[in-house]
Every structure is written in C-alpha cells, then in structure tokens.
Amino acid sequence: EAGVAQSPRYKIIEKRQSVAFWCNPISGHATLYWYQQILGQGPKLLIQFQNNGVVDDSQLPKDRFSAERLKGVDSTLKIQPAKLEDSAVYLCASSLVKNQAIYFGEGSWLTVV
Amino acid sequence: DAKTTQPPSMDCAEGRAANLPCNHSTISGNEYVYWYRQIHSQGPQYIIHGLKNNETNEMASLIITEDRKSSTLILPHATLRDTAVYYCIVPPGGGSQGNLIFGKGTKLSVKP
16 A cells, blocks of 8 residues: 655755645545644644645644645645744644544655755 | 653663663543654654553554553564554644644664
8 A cells, every 4th residue: 555655755945945745645545634844843734635625723823834635636735935043844634534543655855045 | 732751762682672661651542542652864654542441553553541641652573674663642632633742752772
C-alpha cells in the first residue's frame, strides 16, 4: 500500500515570497491533516479535513496560510507571504476515519531566508 | 485535555527490551492512549493505541495500568533502528483522534 505522498521534499524561498505544498493521502482515507513541525519541537496541527470539508483550522494562521482539499482527495497548503518563522517541516497525514491510526508523509522542508 | 508526562531521554542496549513510561493522570474514561515515534528526518510513525486493555501488535506492546493513569510502551527486542523520539499522546474528547498534541516525547537511544 502506498503511503502519504508529499512534494516538494525541500524548498528554499525568500521572505515575502509564496510557496505551495501538495499532498496525496493514502487511498480511501477520508481524513487529511496538515501539521507544522519547527526544529526541536513536536508537530502541531494546522488544519484537518474530513473528505473535502474543514473540521478544524483553529491553529491555522489564516492571514498567510490557506489549504484546500478539492474532490476530497489531494490537498494543497499555501503560504503567502512567507515569514522567517515559517521555516519548518510541513507534514501531511491521513487516516481512514477519525479514531484510527494517523499515517504521516515524509514532510516538506521549508527554509525561509 | 489529558496531558502526558514522559522522561526526556532513555538508553537501551540492543536486543534488550525497551520500556518507555508515560503518565496521563488526568485521562478521561473514554480517551485513548496513542504512541507514535519519529525517526530523525522522517515523519511520525504510528505504533499502537489502546483504551483499557493491554494491546500488542507486530511493533510493540502497550501496557495500561488498571486506573489508566499511566502506560508503558514495550519494544521487546530493541534494535538500532528503534532509535527515535517516542511520543505518548492522549487526544482530547474521547474516541476522537482529531488533534494529536505532540509534547517533547522521550528520545530513545539504542546502543550496540
């Protein structure tokens, strides 16, 4: 079974530029998550989708971050404009339903300079 | 929210059992205990979860005390590849794994 796919794997941008990350969850997984992991810290949930609807985006900085999950499968996370403090690993994860194990991708590493 | 407490680091000899403790004294009756680990430069990996009964899978065993205030993750024969940060998580709300709140976890070092 293929795992959660993410791209790009690495990205370096200048502050105030924009960046987009793509995620393809495990086939059939209805729930999709985006986490942010700053170096030395545990991952922090940014947004959770159930199919193509948002369940929880309370920790998403909506002035600069946006996410969508069209057709309830793939998802994109966008940052515009980026700040230095956005340097982190952006992890996509999926689960079959809530109350199930969550499977993470390898992450997209963002460096803002 | 049930908060968890884990030791910051532990060492284990290769081939021996690694026993990782976790305290969750404020856990509610319907909240699960989940364990994940994160190997350097990789995304977190699900290990196991449980509610009341002890659980075992191909990766590990989870022992939950009768009062549910603490649990222990057991890796029966640790290998060098088990070196990772191990997170014990109790998602709030009971039965919902929506928001995994990762703490600092336990950094397990398996030594030859």
